[in-house]
Amino acid sequence: MTSTYKIAAIPADGVGTEVVDAGKRVLAALQERHPTFALEWHDFDWGTGYYEQHGRMMPEDGLEQLRGMDAIYFGAVGWPGVPDHVTLWGLRLAICQGFDQWANVRPVTFHPGVPSPIVDAHERELDWVVVRENSEGEYSGFGGRNFGGREGSGEVAVQSAVFTEAGTERIMRFAFDLARTRDRKKVSCVTKSNAQQYGMVLWDDVFARVAQDYPDVETEKVLVDAMAAKFVLRPEDLSVVVATNLHADILSDLGSAMAGSLGLASSANLNPERRTPSMFEPVHGSAPDIAGQGIANPIGAVLSAALMLDHLGHPEEATRLREAVDKATGAGVRTRDVGGAATTEEVVEAIVAGL
Structure with missing residues (x-):
């Protein structure tokens, strides 16, 4: 049919x-x-x-x-x-x-x-997926430009990264469900909670809570700068990488360049x-x-x-x-x-x- x-x-x-x-x-x-x-x-x-x-x-x-x-x-x-x-x-x-x-x-x-610029890439059987939160985070569109009428360099631009518990949880569960379909059942959570103490800490907290519902899936939490290095130095350790709108945008381009x-x-x-x-x-x-x-x-x-x-x-x-x-x-x-x-x-x- x-x-x-x-x-x-x-x-x-x-x-x-x-x-x-x-x-x-x-x-x-x-x-x-x-x-x-x-x-x-x-x-x-x-x-x-x-x-x-x-x-x-x-x-x-x-x-x-x-x-x-x-x-x-x-x-x-x-x-x-x-x-x-x-x-x-x-x-x-x-x-x-x-x-x-x-x-x-x-x-x-x-x-x-x-x-590939990665040494022995084809012999290492590299294959992973970047799951990107696609609706909020750094690309939410919240903010604006103000004080344009000031003299000199007086204008101010504000760009707010917005994270909601509901939006964060649904992308986490999506990543875990995807990991269950792969040979390597692992989710790597990308964060920057050491420097961004509100939105990224919420991201971390939701990941830890959701992970409890997937005991069969291996997990790790990696800061975004360390994950950029891991993409290059230890890509064989990756399966599903879940990250915010901006972080996943950059990391996925890095991965494609590596390929x-x-x-x-x-x-x-x-x-x-x-x-x-x-x-x-x-x-x-x-x-x-x-x-x-x-x-x-x-x-x-x-x-x-x-x-x-x-x-x-x-x-x-x-x-x-x-x-x-x-x-x-x-x-x-x-x-x-x-x-x-x-x-x-x-x-x-x-x-x-x-x-």
Whole structure:
């Protein structure tokens, strides 16, 4: 039986348009070979181009247009000439917060044939997941700029990190539940409670309380600076890493760089209760320096599509996508950012052949 899903495609800016197109073509090939699912695409031209015409990144009723979708497939947002905080808060964060996509999942995967700056990375079987609290913390948007009328350097900016017990507990439980599905049942909690004595101490207290409900899961608490070092020096000791919005954002990029390139990194912005559609996107950004040249790495977008298939209830098809990616990289078909010379199209063709 074939299940049909309504998917919103928002390529947005720069290489986002190229990698979303690449991902859609790979999904079409997978669907043709394994017709257990069908994707009904709904394309939205929101992004910086839309902003230049309308003064906003998406329509006022944008969330309502997306609400009936089964998932959102996102490209990348941002373009020179428009401040990054305008583009980010006007589109991606507007969707994440508007739909309460509170769990961000970013796997760190080392692919065959992709060189890593970590010595013997492929022999060490490194594989972990960063779980990012995606709705509050340092990116809550609480604060403001004041005293702009003062002479000299008199302006003041306040950016408040907001942590709630409810928000902290749900991301902790999500991380523990994920750890139970992995070979290494371990959760590493990232904190900075030695210096941030309110929000981060609450984070620590909730982690300790939640951990009592998961006696089968190994735990550790690591300060964020020490965890950055651990990513590089002892990554084999990691399985599930749970961290705040800002800390996980930085650490997951570090992990992807260790695996070879941000172009490989996938992510899922989940509303685990499925009250609203979840969103799947590569991590790499809009990359204006290479946009339009046909050399963007599509793997992050393809692997984000695999996360989307997992979420939609098709883990076998998601596994086929991941295996096809590994076949392509293992055969040496790699874009410039991972030491190759292949074009976006050539990588797509190799992944499709690997299916």
